[in-house]
Amino acid sequence: MKPNASPYLGFDKDARGVKSLWERFNAGLIDTEERRDTYQQLLLHEWQRCKALGVDVAMTMGRRLSDSEFRLRMQAEQLLLETAVPIVRDVDRFLADVPGIMILIDRSGCALHISGDPRVGEFAASRTGIVVGSQWDEATAGTNGIGTALAKRQPVHVFASEHFCEGWQSWSCCAAPIFDADGHTVLGVIDYTTMASDFREQALALTVSVANSIQARMTMHRELERSRLVTAFSEAARRYPFDDMLALDHAGRLAIHTPSDRCRRIAENWASGGFEGTPAVRETFEVTAPNSESRIGTLILLAKPASYDRVFLPSNTPSSLRDAVEPVKRFGHFLTRDPDTRRMLAELERVAAADVNVLIIGETGTGKELLARQLHASSPRRAEPYIAVNCGAISEDLMESTFFGYVRGAFSGADPRGRAGYFESAKGGTLFLDEVGELPLAMQAAMLRVLEDGSYQRVGSCETQQARCRIIAATHRNLEQLVAQGRFRQDLYFRLKIVQKSIKPLRERPCDLTLLIDQFGDAMRQKHGLPTVQLPPDTRAALERYRWPGNAREVRNVIEAAVLCADGAIGLECLPPEVTRPPETSTEPVVAGTAGEGLAAVRDYERQLILGLLRKYRKVNHVASALGIARSTLYRKFAELAIDQSEFTQAGHDERPIARDGIH
Numbered sequence: 090m091k092p093n094a095s096p097y098l099g100f101d102k103d104a105r106g107v108k109s110l111w112e113r114f115n116a117g118l119i120d121t122e123e124r125r126d127t128y129q130q131l132l133l134h135e136w137q138r139c140k141a142l143g144v145d146v147a148m149t150m151g152r153r154l155s156d157s158e159f160r161l162r163m164q165a166e167q168l169l170l171e172t173a174v175p176i177v178r179d180v181d182r183f184l185a186d187v188p189g190i191m192i193l194i195d196r197s198g199c200a201l202h203i204s205g206d207p208r209v210g211e212f213a214a215s216r217t218g219i220v221v222g223s224q225w226d227e228a229t230a231g232t233n234g235i236g237t238a239l240a241k242r243q244p245v246h247v248f249a250s251e252h253f254c255e256g257w258q259s260w261s262c263c264a265a266p267i268f269d270a271d272g273h274t275v276l277g278v279i280d281y282t283t284m285a286s287d288f289r290e291q292a293l294a295l296t297v298s299v300a301n302s303i304q305a306r307m308t309m310h311r312e313l314e315r316s317r318l319v320t321a322f323s324e325a326a327r328r329y330p331f332d333d334m335l336a337l338d339h340a341g342r343l344a345i346h347t348p349s350d351r352c353r354r355i356a357e358n359w360a361s362g363g364f365e366g367t368p369a370v371r372e373t374f375e376v377t378a379p380n381s382e383s384r385i386g387t388l389i390l391l392a393k394p395a396s397y398d399r400v401f402l403p404s405n406t407p408s409s410l411r412d413a414v415e416p417v418k419r420f421g422h423f424l425t426r427d428p429d430t431r432r433m434l435a436e437l438e439r440v441a442a443a444d445v446n447v448l449i450i451g452e453t454g455t456g457k458e459l460l461a462r463q464l465h466a467s468s469p470r471r472a473e474p475y476i477a478v479n480c481g482a483i484s485e486d487l488m489e490s491t492f493f494g495y496v497r498g499a500f501s502g503a504d505p506r507g508r509a510g511y512f513e514s515a516k517g518g519t520l521f522l523d524e525v526g527e528l529p530l531a532m533q534a535a536m537l538r539v540l541e542d543g544s545y546q547r548v549g550s551c552e553t554q555q556a557r558c559r560i561i562a563a564t565h566r567n568l569e570q571l572v573a574q575g576r577f578r579q580d581l582y583f584r585l586k587i588v589q590k591s592i593k594p595l596r597e598r599p600c601d602l603t604l605l606i607d608q609f610g611d612a613m614r615q616k617h618g619l620p621t622v623q624l625p626p627d628t629r630a631a632l633e634r635y636r637w638p639g640n641a642r643e644v645r646n647v648i649e650a651a652v653l654c655a656d657g658a659i660g661l662e663c664l665p666p667e668v669t670r671p672p673e674t675s676t677e678p679v680v681a682g683t684a685g686e687g688l689a690a691v692r693d694y695e696r697q698l699i700l701g702l703l704r705k706y707r708k709v710n711h712v713a714s715a716l717g718i719a720r721s722t723l724y725r726k727f728a729e730l731a732i733d734q735s736e737f738t739q740a741g742h743d744e745r746p747i748a749r750d751g752i753h
């Protein structure tokens with residue numbers, strides 16, 4: 090491997106070194122202290138991911154779809170086949186003497202068409218099961234040209250022992266993704282496979298060039314499709330002259346709409362996903378290509394705009410346009426409509442059962458702990474303890490004893506009976522290390538030892554204990570940057586991120602905002618036993634316009650306070666000033682706010698909310714019950730937010746703060 094070359098694209102592959110790395114990886118002999126170059130780290134990361142996905146390293150034959158499944162794939166990908174196969178055949182004529190095969194794969198990783206040298210084709214089919222209808226995505230077949238190009242969305246060259254499964258290691262696979270006209274959506278992959286000994290340096294360039302040609306021709310087809318969609322839309326508009334109608338293209342993007350105010354508003358908000366109410370769908374029509382089943386798009390006829398004032402009532406919700414194009418995905422209590430986040434949840438669902446460490450990255454309030462809990466609840470350890478620890482909240486002196494426990498007499502001031510640490514308490518279950526980026530370096534070294542072989546000692550004892558818990562870690566920090574600055578151990582980082590997932594902040598998935606507003610509105614209404622609370626359009630619009638630096642947690646807090654303040658309907662006065670401030674005068678940064686800014690905004694809002702309730706009720710008990718929290722928690726909030734409650738409460742009432750020890 091050339092220094093600094095991209096590990097996916099290089100040709101000088103260190104085949105022998107990789108084979109030895111692969112063997113040590115599979116024998117569980119990888120030494121985390123060993124220095125490795127980026128290429129080796131990347132391969133290890135790839136293989137760890139495949140292991141976490143449960144891919145069988147000893148697999149020798151590709152998985153084949155049933156005939157009916159394959160028929161459905163072929164039907165769905167007719168346009169891709171019609172476009173790509175003639176191009177592939179053209180290229181084939183120039184490769185007559187080259188011992189290799191060219192494979193066209195769909196977006197799911199299924200081989201649709203294979204051409205090239207028939208001897209290589211037969212050999213590949215009998216030795217590895219590379220036949221039409223076989224499945225090569227990474228979750229099925231591990232690191233391989235096709236699956237890795239799909240997963241990485243870039244051209245790749247996977248050579249010999251770089252393959253995760255030993256069965257594919259005599260082969261060399263160059264593959265390039267085919268993108269749709271939007272330059273983003275992956276439609277499929279072109280792969281050129283040879284025996285490793287027959288590999289030619291031009292193979293990767295060849296796949297990129299074939300993929301580009303297919304892409305260019307697909308773009309022309311899309312133009313044609315668009316004009317067919319416009320024709321279908323005009324015909325439907327003649328049949329329904331008094332109705333509002335939208336046309337979505339094959340990928341669910343809004344392509345055309347009736348020139349009414351309502352449709353214009355929907356179109357303006359379509360890209361950002363912020364709707365003023367959710368228009369109800371009356372009917373949908375599929376538009377297909379002539380003489381084929383290939384779907385060009387969908388026409389959506391909207392119901393008459395009778396009443397769009399949404400209420401916080403989940404029942405009787407009409408089938409919504411949104412649901413038609415962006416279904417809601419749930420992972421426990423975590424909800425999303427965002428396509429990337431839906432994909433992430435589906436991956437987490439699969440990873441939940443595998444006993445591997447998971448690292449969750451995301452700004453404050455994005456739902457990291459919610460996902461960690463659900464990973465535990467979906468794992469075979471669900472009946473065992475789940476222990477969540479905020480690493481940033483433990484003082485450095487007490488770190489070791491808190492995590493590993495101590496024996497009696499270990500240090501002055503300790504519990505005379507000794508105490509179990511978090512690793513012991515989480516035995517058999519899951520230990521959630523929240524804010525793992527805050528661990529001091531000394532503790533990182535101790536933590537690494539436990540993650541490597543499970544062994545640790547209680548403070549003051551020489552007896553070795555075995556940790557038997559799964560680790561899920563989370564942080565809002567950029568750990569790679571901390572590693573580069575020497576503030577976080579790289580070996581620990583690699584141990585933690587066997588599977589790593591990032592949660593997008595709410596501002597990058599605006600379609601989730603409406604969902605969360607309704608979800609929290611309903612939950613808070615039920616929590617406080619309130620009847621229906623209406624959300625007028627101007628209040629909803631203000632909520633949807635705001636950038637939410639504190640993410641889902643901030644939405645929940647604002648909605649809770651608003652539901653409590655509402656008198657039948659949530660007026661704008663029930664929202665905090667920064668939410669109702671017009672966007673042009675907003676002090677909120679337009680792009681990403683940092684987690685620190687987010688926290689400051691949340692704290693500021695919490696302070697305003699508590700002050701408002703103190704003014705209203707003048708009794709700590711009442712404020713605590715209005716917020717649905719314990720009195721002790723409220724006293725802690727007073728201290729944290731520098732609120733002097735005595736200014737508001739009358740003397741003589743039972744408003745004495747409870748002893749500090751009682752605060753939790």
Ligand SMILES: Nc1ncnc2c1ncn2[C@@H]1O[C@H](COP(=O)(O)OP(=O)(O)OP(=O)(O)O)[C@@H](O)[C@H]1O
Pocket residue numbers: 422423424425451452453454455456457458459460523565605608641642645
């Ligand atoms: N997608 C979601 N769907 C429903 N509720 C959510 C979602 N995301 C977050 N929440 C809710 O938002 C609140 C904050 O979530 P959580 O505590 O998991 O965030 P976090 O990222 O762990 O925050 P921190 O970094 O501050 O620890 C919780 O009440 C959680 O239930």
